[in-house]
Amino acid sequence: MQSTTRDKAIVEATFSAINSLFVQHLPGYTGPNVSRRGDRVEADAVWTIPELQGLLDEWLLAGWQARPHDALRDPYRPKQAMSPNDKYASLVAASGYLPLVLRGEDYLELLPVAWRAVNDYGIRIGYRTYDSADLGPWRREHSGITAKRGLWEVHYDPYDLSQVFVRTQHGWITIPWVQLPLVNAPFADFTWSHARRLAAEAGLDNTNEAAVARVLDQLLTRAELGPDKRTAKVVGRTRTAAAAHRPPTVPETEPRTEPEITPEPEAKPPAEVIPFGVFDAHAEAERWL
Template identity: 45%
Template sequence: MVAVTGVGPVPPHGMLDGLPAEAVERALWWERHVVEVLDGRPPDSPPEAAPRPEFDPGRWSLTRREQAKAAELAAAGHRVSAATVKRRRQRYQARGVVGLVDHRIDRKTAAFGRVDERVAAAMTTAIGETTDASSRTAGFVLWRTEQLLIGADPPVVLPSRRTLYRLFGRLAHGQHVTGSARARRSLAARPDGPFSAVTVTAPGELMQVDSTPFDVLVRLDDGVTGRVELTGMVDVATRTVTAAVLRPTTKAADVAVLLARSVTPEPMRPGRAQALAMSRSVLPHRRLLAIDERFEYAAARPVIVPDTIVCDHGKVFMSRAFRASCRFLGISLQPAHEATPTDKGHIERTLGSVASLFAQFVAGYAGSTADRRGRGLVDGPLWSLPELQDLLDEWIVAGWQNRPHDGLRDPLSPGRMFTPNEKYSALLEASGHVPVTLTGDDYIELLPARWHAVNAYGIRLNHRTYDAEALGPLRRQPSGVKEKKDLWEVHHDPYDVSRIWVRDPAGGWITAFWTQLHRTPVPFGELAWDHARAGLPTSTEREIADAVASLLDRAHRGPATRPAAPARERTVVARTRATSPPAPPGNSPVEATATSEADTQVTATAKVIPLPLFDPFAEAGRRG
């Protein structure tokens, strides 16, 4: 192998992007002269050009060529000595064109400026004390810093008030010290290292369950107004909401019902658009129907039997009833760490999305906090609890399951997103991907450069998240490159999504891998996407969109006018009736249709086709 002759390493052009234009122009001017000293020809000379006699490497030594260059520059009006040319040449050979930049311009801002390190340490301690405390102002943190420095030996001379405020802004950056206490505690509960993710490659492999107050006022029994709780379960692999129930107060029995609804098909109900049927969806209806006849009249919502369920330490999830139900179905129950909502972030975000995508359109929406609540909600049209539950079930089938999800992007085409139903269908035809190892600093320098922030979870690039242990000191910290808004230089290979490279403060490279790289097999590329979309007519997509629009319009208008609310003393009785176990539903949608027709005095009859009863032992056998 013939060695390639050259002068210096691959130019780190990304670092030049963060410097003033005058400094870059001066460095490139010096590069032209240094290259001529080293090779005898300027860098833009044609290959057949001969070196000038005074810079010919075949005739003169390197020292004589440096002296000749110094004389030439001095004659042109530049006060340059041979020693200066030598230093420039050595720096260029060591660091490339970056070594020719004026070090006074390239110097990064110190972490704390000229402030005494003891002052910074005391303020860091004061900021740390605010994690579990009530939110206070920056002035309190400065006062607490002064208190911590009393009695220091030798005494500490505090800088000016303005300097202390600047130091506070740097140390408290991104920690919500003077903001929301809940956000501050959530940030403190995050792990210090890279965020880890459990490998999930199949529906039901990992599911999460949680409860939260539902931000809608409802009319309970006899017209009493009250708030309810939403308890939901989400599948991590497909983001499918397998079940969601509304109850005035969530109990262990309600969670057990939630589990039962997750593992059984949801029947089509009277009045729903036929576009919401499983037979009209992207779900593999025929294949599922061959396994379970109950899918013949099912709605377009996947039936997923959990392998593992992650929950918090709430009483309803730690109850004997819920644990017994999971043990009965062979489900592993995994409690999250206490006060660590990040252990079940998917369900936390999903329940928040229900509020923004559905609840705010419903009549009686009360907002998440008292300062967001409107007036006169009690006097307006409000849904009853069963009616609101029916609207929620219909919205999950029509809206959520057919809405593209940001967490279900195609890895090779991140601009395209799967819906939960499409992802469920695509996972049946999953394929794998073999990464190609990339090494070499010179090759990294040639890759495209971008500027990004290093967040707590890593770096977000093209809808993918990259992270590494070595990024710890850089998280939520400014890079010092003011021209790039304190962002960090990132190089990436457009044809290899497995990793990126981040330039550290010392000029080296930190390799950050794609956090989902270990997820194999998963659907990749056009094959999985087209398979999920196959068989879904365009007319069905329009019908689904129309069904969602109609649903939100009905939810916003509210029910028909109802009588005024009764006296306060009937509230307890109404809540007790609302929390009583509901009557078992009909065996099939045909029965429900017949009942509805009877209520409207329609004499037509229908054939009753009962669905088989739910058998948990049979379900466990099918899962195995």
């Protein structure tokens, strides 16, 4: 019971810190109750969920991890508060660490998750349809995860929405976007949102993925020729993210190449060995008498 109470207090303190140090400084913050609600905050709510996630990640790295916490103390310096980074540095200095290279499967595990049904047409995420013949055995089937009402665990890369990854009982399967032939470049979540916005402004149905895909292709291939600076900025972010966000992938089993053996130079004949004489202590003593 004490452990549960302590864990609850830690969770509440964490959320309180996030609200007071991060969330309240964002446009559109409504406050903990109506008495602290700002004036016309709806007009300032400009961040999407993926954008908020990126801001929170940045704040955790640059703000929270480097900020001294009253609850973090060193037994040898109890009067000085330490940051999480300081405590981690002390831990590494005391016990060391073992760096591990992430495998391809580890990378998939770290991606965001969406729980979806596998229907006859495939999987729908954000008005996009993903389908492949590999989904055949799993269509309209229960995933076996009762807590998720039989939905399937789908991982997706916010910086590359051209495919998703579905976890099955036999491992991961990669499912491409059905409209991918219409788009000849990788695109991110914010790129898709911008394309939907442009489609709506042009009077198109921004829930029709084929129409949005055509707008997306025009956005990625010809945006630099137009006067729309916002679109050009989105395209620049997309290209930068596609090139730099993902760590280099290493094949699970790389073929090993034997190192080339350099022939050793011909050995020279050994020099003549001249042995030392046997030491005679009595003869040596006679020399010094």
